[in-house]
Amino acid sequence: MLKKAGLDARQLKNYRPVSNLSFLSKLLERSVQVRLQAFLDNNDMLPASQSAYRRFHSTETAVLKVYNDLLLAADSGQVSALCLLDLTAAFDTVDHDLVMRCLERQFGLRGVVLQWLSSYLSDRSVRVALGSNSSSVVHLLCSIPQVQF
Numbered sequence: 001m002l003k004k005a006g007l008d009a010r011q012l013k014n015y016r017p018v019s020n021l022s023f024l025s026k027l028l029e030r031s032v033q034v035r036l037q038a039f040l041d042n043n044d045m046l047p048a049s050q051s052a053y054r055r056f057h058s059t060e061t062a063v064l065k066v067y068n069d070l071l072l073a074a075d076s077g078q079v080s081a082l083c084l085l086d087l088t089a090a091f092d093t094v095d096h097d098l099v100m101r102c103l104e105r106q107f108g109l110r111g112v113v114l115q116w117l118s119s120y121l122s123d124r125s126v127r128v129a130l131g132s133n134s135s136s137v138v139h140l141l142c143s144i145p146q147v148q149f
Helices: 023-042 059-075 096-105 111-121
Strands: 124-126 138-140
Touching (some): 096 111
16 A cells, blocks of 8 residues: 555555455454454443544544643633644554553453464564565564555
8 A cells, every 4th residue: 555645656665565365364353353342342441532443433533632622721721732743654663572561461461362462463574566566575573464454
């Protein structure tokens, strides 16, 4: 997938690798995602203000929350500052060991579930192919796979 609209589509460096998985692999990933999300939701483990990966939440709800907070502060005479960060490549920098420790310590995942997720993240590699051109294989030490459902 092209990282951003407007980038030169002929340059392989402008593409983000996306997992090309079989139907069964996608089905398994989706099933795990649904079960893990239900576990997190049922145990109230996600911050109330988190909008990503939550049903009936979106970037719009996040923006409305920030906007509302700014209005409330202005109404009470407070000064506000807003710092915006571009996190478009954030998934490319996620450390696998850190994710596994967080899943275990903060969310209480253990046993087979934790082993499966660890296996899913380990020994991954990517390359970008476009027509007859392809990049060299890169072995990932960090990064969370981005799958298109």
